[in-house]
Amino acid sequence: MAGAMGQRLAELIAKYEVPGAALAYLHNGELHEYAAGVLHRGTGVETTTDSLFQIGSVTKVWTATLLMQLAERGLLTLDTPVAELLPEFKVADAEVTKTVTVRHLLSHTSGIDGDLFLDTGRGDDCVEKYVAACAGLPQNHPLGATQSYCNSGFIVAGRIVEKLTGKTWDEALREQIFEPLGLTHAVTLPEEALRFRAAMGHMGGGEPAPVWGLMRSCGPAGLISARPADVVAFGRAHLEGGLLENPQVMWEPQVAIPNPYTLGAHWGVGWILDEWSGQKVVSHGGNTIGQHAMLWVVPGTGTVVCVVANGGHSGAFTHAVATELFAELDGLEVPPTLGPPAQPVEVDVTRYLGVYERAGARLTISLKDGGLSLLMESTGELAGLDQPEEIPLVAVDDVTFVGRRPGDPDWLSAVFFELPDGTLYVHAGARATPKVS
Amino acid sequence: MDLQKRLDEAAAKHGVPGAAIAVWAGGELHEAATGVVNKNTGVETTPDSVFQVGSTTKVWTAALIMQLVEEGKVELDRPVTDYLPEFGLAYEAEITVRHLLTHTGGFDGDLFEDTGRGDDCLDKYVAYLHGTTKVHEPGALFSYCNSGFAVLGAIVAKVRGVTWEEAMAEHLFKPLGATQTALFGEEAVLFRASAGHIGPDQVVYPKWQMPRSNGPAGSTMCLAPRELVRFGRMALAGGLAEDGTRVLAERTLADMRTPQTEVPTVPGMLATAWGLGFELFDWGAFGHDGGTPGQSTLWRIVPGSDVVLAMSANGGAVAGLIEDVVLPVLRETTGIDVPGLPLPPASPSAVDAAPYAGTFTGPVMSLEVAGADGGLDITEIPGEFMASMGATRKTTRYVHLSDDHFVAAEADGGMHATVTFVMRDGVAAYLHNSRAVPRA
Known part of the structure; x- marks a missing residue:
């Protein structure tokens, strides 16, 4: 595939209805870059390898790296309580307020509601204001008990960077990562993106998204825009040095992901950890308003891959690119997305029926037409952007179920699990949601 | 009028990276675009590309103020402090809304302090003005005053209870039906957006946008030339947008075009008088010019001929585009002998330097x-x-x-x-x- 990648990328974006995509990968020390399609169906501007895409939550690894740089300078440790670094920090649970650590934030194990998408303005005080607004955030699960994806935790982590450096998160990122790595096509603010070709997200119907990006307060959790080559350079620095003395500290497993079929088996510090054909793979993905990005790093082979896409079936697309590319480059088999079993499985689902709720989302599991059905509803600030969706579920084993939206090639998976206190949870979309009734 | 060929040739001849022009003449909209919006990206300019229109924004801010006048919420001859008690300078002076609209306030007009990206940027800017020094007595003289227009934007924001940008979108973009508009980077990025080019090598200006604090004076607004034409047609139509929506009262447009102050300048290409926001030209047109680092816009509205012209360029010798495209098109469409750019006389007369030295x-x-x-x-x-x-x-x-x-x-x-x-x-x-x- 590698040789004919230009051709192949164009075929794959057509297959997955992706308006535009770009790919950069490092293999045997050599960088390869490809681009296909358009950045914006409205303007028709073509994608180039130098175009910026929103890398969304891949940003979290960059924010985690900033904290690890500060740790290497002796300003904190992974086990430093957040309250020690940010005395003003507060969430709903007083005990969590006191005891949650940097490690919890960077491994998504704090249990703090992670989906507060609050617009605190365009100003340089937006992250500080966001952290002040966290005072009422409830717990999705007890501190450290399991893993549940936590955007708000990374914004708090970003605030720690601001507090310790006296700079905005954006400035600290530029000084501690962009500049040392010589990244020329990586930015955080839209007025900076305007110096470059910049991708626009596209929605379900293929039309350009109503707005370009998320509110600035989300910065440390997901607001970098970059060309894939610059993201690969960041991944490369985690293998070959340039940012941290000991980058591999960030690959140490911190928690098993209850649903290992979506992103990976474990969370490290910032990174998601998995194993393909016996090789350790560290990765992170990102989704913003109609844009999607993936970064994979294989320490054993030195290969680093970044793929970005601005709409369509982007998750299935990046998975397809990875599957073909890693087979050819490193002989690795990317695990296929979990789908329904060949033979139907009989499972007693009675105990799973009910309502699961965390801040911003309600999941209702019910029996419909003789099978399980999952109703997903947004209840937070993004409720207006998302329509409720109902998906029939198919059992894979006693605790694992899959389903997909009509017309979507992506299967979603859900895993039911119990905490030692007996509470039933469902783990889907990287989040743990407790059963409430 | 072969606009495309003229623009292509002039841009090539004068080293202009990208330009777009819109002309309303003979009851039709003519448009052309040439070159690229940004030499680094190579993205081609189209007629719906947006350019930073600089100080032409001042007319739009003036219109927002005039809407408040129509609504009885602002009076032109009341002190600014009636509406913005926090306004003040380094010295005592009674400055009225009219002084600001006509650049006759008499205080330092070139303060481009960056007070951040946030919605509090104009409040902070008004606070910053407390250190501003005097140039002349209020009303005594015309002296181009960016700071005054930032203050007008702050008045709009305060009286409307929204940001200046929200007022612009709600009270002008929407009723006008303007679509190719952006006030923030996150809006401009939805379009082919022009970047300024500077220096002998015409490199992309490193900072795409100037600080938001001077937005109402022209630091941030991006428009396609056709949107300036749209506004100009509304002005010629006595305040009615193309679809009949009333944007401003007929009387207001007349007031905005009535000379308020004379400009000590060389007549012709430059405005010899100022109305309320509008520049007034002695050959019969009104309009405004604008610039940001590396970007230039020229806007002329010619009553009687029903001609409106707007052109934006993102670098190079813009005077060449004016000579080769704007002036000939204006002359042809209006039949007026529109004066050209000022030139030194072939044999200048001797002059006693003493009074000037x-x-x-x-x-x-x-x-x-x-x-x-x-x-x-x-x-x-x-x-x-x-x-x-x-x-x-x-x-x-x-x-x-x-x-x-x-x-x-x-x-x-x-x-x-x-x-x-x-x-x-x-x-x-x-x-x-x-x-x-x-x-x-």
Whole structure:
């Protein structure tokens, strides 16, 4: 595939209805870059390898790296309580307020509601204001008990960077990562993106998204825009040095992901950890308003891959690119997305029926037409952007179920699990949601 | 009118990276675009590409104020502090809304303090103005005043209870039906958006956008030329948008076009008088010009001919586009002998330099005027702010044009600069180069 990648990328974006995509990968020390399609169906501007895409939550690894740089300078440790670094920090649970650590934030194990998408303005005080607004955030699960994806935790982590450096998160990122790595096509603010070709997200119907990006307060959790080559350079620095003395500290497993079929088996510090054909793979993905990005790093082979896409079936697309590319480059088999079993499985689902709720989302599991059905509803600030969706579920084993939206090639998976206190949870979309009734 | 061919040829000839033009004439919209919006990206300019339109924004801010006047919420001759009690300068002066709209407030107009990206940027800017120094008595003289328009934007925001940008979108973009508009980077990124090009090599200006604090004066707004034409047609239609929506009262448009103050300047290409927000040209047109680092916009509305022209360019010798495209198109469509750019006379008349010689000092630069062979040598000595923007000490030879008007002997970027001296008792009291610079 590698040789004919230009051709192949164009075929794959057509297959997955992706308006535009770009790919950069490092293999045997050599960088390869490809681009296909358009950045914006409205303007028709073509994608180039130098175009910026929103890398969304891949940003979290960059924010985690900033904290690890500060740790290497002796300003904190992974086990430093957040309250020690940010005395003003507060969430709903007083005990969590006191005891949650940097490690919890960077491994998504704090249990703090992670989906507060609050617009605190365009100003340089937006992250500080966001952290002040966290005072009422409830717990999705007890501190450290399991893993549940936590955007708000990374914004708090970003605030720690601001507090310790006296700079905005954006400035600290530029000084501690962009500049040392010589990244020329990586930015955080839209007025900076305007110096470059910049991708626009596209929605379900293929039309350009109503707005370009998320509110600035989300910065440390997901607001970098970059060309894939610059993201690969960041991944490369985690293998070959340039940012941290000991980058591999960030690959140490911190928690098993209850649903290992979506992103990976474990969370490290910032990174998601998995194993393909016996090789350790560290990765992170990102989704913003109609844009999607993936970064994979294989320490054993030195290969680093970044793929970005601005709409369509982007998750299935990046998975397809990875599957073909890693087979050819490193002989690795990317695990296929979990789908329904060949033979139907009989499972007693009675105990799973009910309502699961965390801040911003309600999941209702019910029996419909003789099978399980999952109703997903947004209840937070993004409720207006998302329509409720109902998906029939198919059992894979006693605790694992899959389903997909009509017309979507992506299967979603859900895993039911119990905490030692007996509470039933469902783990889907990287989040743990407790059963409430 | 073969707009496309003219624009292509002129842009190539004058080193303009990208430009777009929209002309309403003969009851039709004509558009053309050439080159690229950004040399680094190579994205081609289209007629719906957006450019930073700079100070043409001031007319839009003026319109927002005039809507408040129509609604009885603002009176032009009341002090600014009636609406914005927090407004004040380094000295006592009663400055009215009309003073600000007509650039006659008399305080330093070139304060580009960056007060951040946040919605509090205008409040912070108004607070910052408390250190602003005096140039002349309120109402005494025209002196181009960006700061005053930022204050007008703050009045709009305060009285409407929204941001200046929200007021612009709600009260002008929407009723006008303007679509190719952006006030923030996150909006401009939805379009093919022009970047400014500067210097001998025409490199992309490193900072795409100027600070938001001067938004109401023109630091942030991006438009396709057709949106300036849309506004111009509304002005010619007595305040009605294309679909019949009333944007401004007919009377308001008449007031905005009525001369409020004379501009000491060389007549012709430059406005000889100011209305409320609008520049007024002695050949019958009104409009405004605008610029941001590397980007330039020219906007002319010609009543009687039903002609509106707007052109934006993102670098190069824009004067060449004016000479080769704008002026011929205006002359052809209006039948008016539209005056050209000022030129030094073939044999300048001798002049006694004594009344003009001396040092003139303004907030952003000092100017030393000395007699020289055939005219005056004027030396610009940049102040701290201008120096930080890269300005250096520079001497330019000026020759006598007429009365107290002088024109640069050599063109800079295709344009011969002019200065006019404002005389008091036979001696130059101010050097006027759109700003009134008082004798030190």
